[in-house]
Amino acid sequence: xxxxxxxxxxxxxxxxxxxxxxxxxxxxxxxxxxxxxxxxxxxxxxxxxxxxxxxxxxxxxxxxxxxxxxxxxxxxxxxxxxxxxxxxxxxxxxxxxxxxxxxxxxxxxxxxxxxxxxxxxxxxxxxxxxxxxxxxxxxxxxxxxxxxxxxxxxxxxxxxxxxxxxxxxxxxxxxxxxxxxxxxxxxxxxxxxxxxxxxxx
Numbered sequence: 749x750x751x752x753x754x755x756x757x758x759x760x761x762x763x764x765x766x767x768x769x770x771x772x773x774x775x776x777x778x779x780x781x782x783x784x785x786x787x788x789x790x791x792x793x794x795x796x797x798x799x800x801x802x803x804x805x806x807x808x809x810x811x812x813x814x815x816x817x818x819x820x821x822x823x824x825x826x827x828x829x830x831x832x833x834x835x836x837x838x839x840x841x842x843x844x845x846x847x848x849x850x851x852x853x854x855x856x857x858x859x860x861x862x863x864x865x866x867x868x869x870x871x872x873x874x875x876x877x878x879x880x881x882x883x884x885x886x887x888x889x890x891x892x893x894x895x896x897x898x899x900x901x902x903x904x905x906x907x908x909x910x911x912x913x914x915x916x917x918x919x920x921x922x923x924x925x926x927x928x929x930x931x932x933x934x935x936x937x938x939x940x941x942x943x944x945x946x947x948x949x
Contacts (some may be wrong), residue, residue: 772859774850776889777871777879783808784816786838790825793837794818804868804880807841809926812877813918814841814868843918844937847872850879854886861886 784793784805793805795817807814816837824840825832839920845868848857857869861883871879919940920927933946 765896770853771889772850773848773852773854773869773871773881774879776885777850777881778852778885779879781806781870781877781880783812783877784837785809786813786836786841788836788837789833790816790821790835790840791832794821794832805837806845806877806880808877811875812845814838814843814845814873815868815870816841845870846878848881849873853879854889857881858883858886863944939945 749799757797760820782796782802782805783799784796784807786807786809788807797803797805797818804815804817806812807816814837820842821832825835826831846860846864846866850871850873861867861869867883869881870877871881918926918930919939920930920942921936922938922942922945925939925941930937930939931943938946
């Protein structure tokens with residue numbers, strides 16, 4: 749991802765003109781995504797994924813903060829010989845969590861996933877998590893969108909101007925306070941107080 753941890757970024761786009769044949773994220777997403785709390789153990793999360801037959805859990809504490817996948821568990825717990833019952837999901841979750849609005853079209857959703865080098869987009873409506881859409885969901889509906897994936901997958905550099913425009917939710921990287929109004933300041937996500945404090949340094 750972008751090398752910034754512990755935060756959720758909301759990506760929204762207003763759709764004013766709907767062309768014929770356009771499929772919206774809301775029509776392609778899976779509803780009722782599986783969620784866990786930040787203090788849930790990795791063992792519990794893995795058991796839940798196994799029970800539900802899925803490969804990921806969204807980490808939520810009022811708002812989505814991150815996502816834990818089977819790959820995260822393998823790389824950050826199993827490969828490091830850690831005890832899954834003693835590791836919390838907040839310690840290994842992937843962040844920032846980029847989410848999307850349900851009313852953008854799936855082509856735009858695919859561009860976001862490919863540009864940000866992710867395969868899943870949680871879907872937020874009015875501040876509430878209502879679903880999740882994956883590259884597999886999109887490609888199942890429209891194999892032609894594979895071209896978009898190839899076009900954007902080569903972009904590996906973070907887009908600074910894109911990040912600077914976003915408001916994040918999560919933990920301030922300086923003081924550790926939870927905030928829903930974090931800003932990207934020189935590669936760090938800071939709360940309003942810490943951002944203001946920088947002006948006096």
